[in-house]
Amino acid sequence: MVAGGGVIGLSCALHIAEEFPNWRIIISDTATRPAVTSRAAAGMLAAYAEFDGDSKLFQLSRQSLEYYPDFMARFHLGTKLYDCGILIPALEGSDEGADENANLASKHAEATWLEGEALRRAEPQLSCRRALRVPGSIVNARLLHDDLVKRACEYGITFHSGRVSSLERNNERIVAATLEDGERIACDHMIIASGSWSQSLGNLAGIDLPVIPVKGQVVSVSAPDGFLRHMIHAHDVYLAPRAGEGVIVGATMEEDTFDEAVLSDVNQQLLALASKYVPAICNLPIRDSWCGFRPKLPDGAPLIAWQGSNLLVATGHYRNGILLAPITGKMVTALIRERS
Ligand SMILES: Cc1cc2nc3c(=O)[nH]c(=O)nc-3n(C[C@H](O)[C@H](O)[C@H](O)COP(=O)(O)OP(=O)(O)OC[C@H]3O[C@@H](n4cnc5c(N)ncnc54)[C@H](O)[C@@H]3O)c2cc1C
Known part of the structure; x- marks a missing residue:
């Protein structure tokens, strides 16, 4: 059983x-x-x-x-697995967390840095100095x-x-x-x-x-397929494209609560974080938002x-x-x- x-x-x-x-x-x-x-x-x-x-x-x-x-x-x-890869952005200037995050991942043999025109071509919506590309897939x-x-x-x-x-x-x-x-x-x-x-x-x-719950709230926005070609996995937020369902922006990390409330100001905070990397995200209409409870030992x-x-x-x-x-x-x- x-x-x-x-x-x-x-x-x-x-x-x-x-x-x-x-x-x-x-x-x-x-x-x-x-x-x-x-x-x-x-x-x-x-x-x-x-x-x-x-x-x-x-x-x-x-x-x-x-x-x-x-x-x-x-x-x-039958669910489709999209082998779209992940971009880990490194930001200009003061955001040390971003660089640290990308530098850690750059130790993987499969990781490659993209910058300048190559980065713009790979992910036109992404706004950052350079980004690390690593393998990764996504499933609904x-x-x-x-x-x-x-x-x-x-x-x-x-x-x-x-x-x-x-x-x-x-x-x-x-x-x-x-x-x-x-x-x-x-x-x-x-x-x-x-x-x-x-x-x-x-x-x-x-x-x-x-095991404790770690609540995560996410918000999704409407966007045409292809708006993002990769998952964007920054140190403080991620943007995950979902075929036919726009882009999911997540997620909060709230320890030890089973509170099921989904708050609109939290959605706005998530979108503000995401817009550091993908400025156009703020122009897209919110589609849905929800939460779940990650099981953590x-x-x-x-x-x-x-x-x-x-x-x-x-x-x-x-x-x-x-x-x-x-x-x-x-x-x-x-x-x-x-x-x-
Ligand atoms: C916002 C968010 C985003 C996430 N994104 C990702 C991601 O991108 N990639 C990834 O890999 N993971 C992601 N996760 C983590 C992932 O969702 C969890 O690790 C995973 O779902 C845990 O699965 P589970 O089957 O252990 O738990 P659950 O899906 O919670 O299933 C456990 C089930 O047990 C049932 N249950 C509880 N008590 C009892 C009982 N007494 N008797 C019988 N049944 C009981 C519950 O009702 C529940 O249905 C995310 C999580 C959150 C919250």
Whole structure:
């Protein structure tokens, strides 16, 4: 049984279903706003912009990025992956954060600096002295989530609407989960993939999962396809083009709150930051805005591991759960295989 129907729970469930076709797999999720975070994501697969090349997280993220096309093909996911690349701007003058950010990323062997006419040709809307180009793709996270749910149904995975509210144990094993409506579901294995809500699931299971939510608000503006050719990943804001849906500008980083309020003055602040890099963004009409809650563990890295004889945890994907979903499903399945 998988507690959580976001991209992480779904990727785990699909990989397990493929490897163990005779297993009965159940996903439970809340009835209201399931996968709110997975559906809120900008969908950037930004391994090269988020991590420096020496970090373990970069290696994991790069593996997931490389696996993405096979993952999509393996589960017949129709959502398009756009291999548009990322530009990390360096600004004129006093904004040291911008230069630091770009300099860090420039250590990747695949990074190339663009400036002058070459930069203007590559990204006409971008206004900065120079920018670093690194590999990166983007996917529409809402369509990806819809697609994963559809495939899961086709694989015979069943969805139960309702939060897991208690877990039943027999010695070390979790033998059943009860949902908030009282339904009892017996299980051989339990996977906690409940994103920012994993701490309370950990409490039910008797393990410490100090995941906190980091709220992110984004705003999208209407723009024709091609307005931006790349994702723009600056140190204080990003601009992510979404085919047919304009450009997403994000995101706030608000620790330890589940406040669902989406504020119009925050949208204006995001757009003001974005206009430092793409001045024309301020002339575009706001299309939508929303928020989600990134699941963060104290070290900022995900936990993908056994935490009991039949309890697995896959949580804490923080800013990069869309990127890391494919490799997480693969890793969880490998962990189960080792013990089967
Ligand atoms: C604004 C924003 C932008 C982002 N942009 C990107 C991006 O560009 N690229 C990227 O890679 N990542 C991005 N992320 C991060 C990414 O969205 C997350 O890391 C990822 O969605 C986490 O997935 P998840 O499945 O762990 O969590 P979720 O999607 O939150 O799914 C967990 C599910 O568990 C359910 N649940 C909770 N409690 C229980 C319970 N007791 N029983 C059963 N189910 C329960 C919840 O309702 C939820 O549906 C962004 C996040 C935000 C907020």
